[in-house]
Amino acid sequence: MTSPYDLTREDLDELLDGEPRYRADQVWRGLWEENRPVAAMTTLPRALRQRLDGALAPALRAVNEVTSDRGATRKWVFELAGGATVETVLMTYDDRVTVCVSSQAGCAMGCTFCATGQAGFTRS
Structure with a gap:
């Protein structure tokens, strides 16, 4: 599809x-x-x-949602057409909320807290 x-x-x-x-x-x-x-x-x-x-395939399909840190951090894994996955993380702090949105499969940044960064870059 x-x-x-x-x-x-x-x-x-x-x-x-x-x-x-x-x-x-x-x-x-x-x-x-x-x-x-x-x-x-x-x-x-x-x-x-x-x-x-x-x-037509859906543009994104949520395949997993994980909540951690007593609900302060939520991560979603979405599957793209073709089977590649991207992640989005919502991090809630006392003074702000931060969203990390991946627009590519994998990541070249190598952030130690992020499984996507540790897995390396696959494609945009």
Whole structure:
């Protein structure tokens, strides 16, 4: 399955072959301007949403959530299309909240507190 965000406009036009031209515009706008998953694009007929949902992989799929430090730190692991994973960590302190968001599979920083950093860089 392909992530909708891996589709070019031409790929989307091909996927929607047989649909009115404006449907591709609606899907493109929903993905790139409104940041909506296909299932939430209520301007599309339900049958089309279901067909696209079956043909396209979710952009992110949460595969794990861990809470530690009495709830002060929460980590999520998300799976990307293709099987690579990225992590997001929410760290709560008395005076601030910090979020570490990974936009790549692996990390070249090597932070000692971070399993992703210890695993090394895989890809952007």
